[in-house]
Amino acid sequence: MALWQNWARTESASPRYFDTPETVDELARVVARATERGEHVKAVGAGHSFTGAAVTDGTLISLDRMSGLVEVEPTALGARVTVQAGTRLHELSELLWSHGLALPNLGDIDVQSVAGAVSTGTHGTGAAFRGLAAAVCGATIVLADGHVATCSPEQDPELFEAARLGLGALGVLATVTLECVPAFRLRAEESPSSLRDTLDRIDELRSGVDHFEFYWFPHTDGVLVKRNTRLPGPTPVHPVGRVRTTLDDELLSNGAFALFQQVGTRAPATIPALNRISSRALSPRTYVDRSYRVFASKRRVRFREMEYAVPAGSLPEVLREIDGWLQRNDIRIGFPVEVRFSAADDVWLSTAHGRDTAYVAVHQYHRRDHRPYFDGVEPILRAAQGRPHWGKLHSLTAAELPDLYPRFGDFLAVRDKVDPQRTFTNPYLDRILGT
DSSP: OOOEEOTTSSOEEOOSEEEOOOSHHHHHHHHHHHHHTTOOEEEESSOOOSSSTTOOSSEEEEOTTSOSEEEEEEETTEEEEEEETTOBHHHHHHHHHHTTEEOSOOOSOOOSBHHHHHHHTOOOOBTTOOOGGGGEEEEEEEOTTSOEEEEOSSSSHHHHHHHTTOTTOSOEEEEEEEEEEEOEEEEEEEEEEEHHHHHHTHHHHHHSSSEEEEEEOTTSSEEEEEEEEEEETTSOOBOOOHHHHIIIIIIIIIIIHHHHHHHHHHOGGGHHHHHHHHHHHSOOEEEEEEHHHHHOOOOOSOEEEEEEEEEGGGHHHHHHHHHHHHHHSSOOOOSOEEEEEEOOBOOTTOTTBTSOEEEEEEEEETTSOOHHHHHHHHHHHHHTTOEEOTTSOOOOOTTTGGGTOTTHHHHHHHHHHHOTTOTTOOHHHHHHHOO
16 A cells, blocks of 8 residues: 555555455454564554544554444343444444434544544533443454454453543454444524623533534634434434525535635635624524434535543633634634533543533644644643543643543553553554553
8 A cells, every 4th residue: 555644634654564354353363464573553444533543654454344233232221232343433323223223422523433433532512421432332352462352341341441442552443332322313403693692601501402512703703503402213304405405514514615715725814704704604494303414514625623622611711712812813714613512421531531521623724734723722722621632633742641631541551461562553642642
């Protein structure tokens, strides 16, 4: 394989070998052979991490052929579903729906593989709901010597706690077992508002509906608010009509937005005016559809992203400081700031570990230099005890991260046990976990 690139084109690799195993046994043989050759090994799904999480100079393993359901075990609250790790989230959602099931929560992008989404801490939004890794209740993982380890809260619990958000540092996930819920629909309500009003009412807004998020357009007071309410699976659907979908999602959210980014790249002084147009262009709408069709949206405009998880109570001050920083600096930002929420969880390396969380994601168009913006905003997020999303751009290192994660040392101890030779390391993991 000559060259691999991630979706954002922020990382690339020229691995010595590229393999596409179809079964767990094939995967185990590929890993064992690479270890015998003394090579580093990394697995890749959709390549949607902005970081170098999947970069390797040795053997790169695509999980694309390891896709589909393995087992569905009904439970009192839904089902435990075992899925091959290369299954894309949008494929999984369709498969689950055919069994009357759904993921309890989902992010706004669903092209990732299950392995990649779990391993980097993908999350959705909802003050009472947790990220995807918190739904993991079992896994099989291929270790450096080719051994296929099975783990769960009852079987090898330390490996399980580390592997359900493992950064690809422990081995290659082969299957993942997820706690799923009965299929449900969502009533989506989208409307424009103001940043001032949203922040003044933030506690009421985030706790007053199942799934709340908003997008703030920098250099303006305009926001787009999204409220999603869970409804029983048999609820009749009222999806967005074809014409409205074409207008809102294709022309405005992707087509016109892409044009605005191109104009703003050539003439940054126009960005505040373009943002004001964007914040007013999408009119209010309400619709009902399957949960996964509401959660996820299509993203056709390429970008770079940095996201930090801050304590929920610190959000208003954080956004006001970012607004102030933008006003003081000659930087024009054409992408909205995305804000979402999560309940506390107990996953060792989860960005929501032990605290109710607000996520602040900043983006930059891929044809513009993201560094001045990200470098300016990151200290504000760090000052609020922010934790960086593992799959998105940030500058933190192994020297700083233990102060943010109470179980960081426990994770490193498991890594030392299962991969002492660092078969699964790469420059990104060396930076965030140490060598």
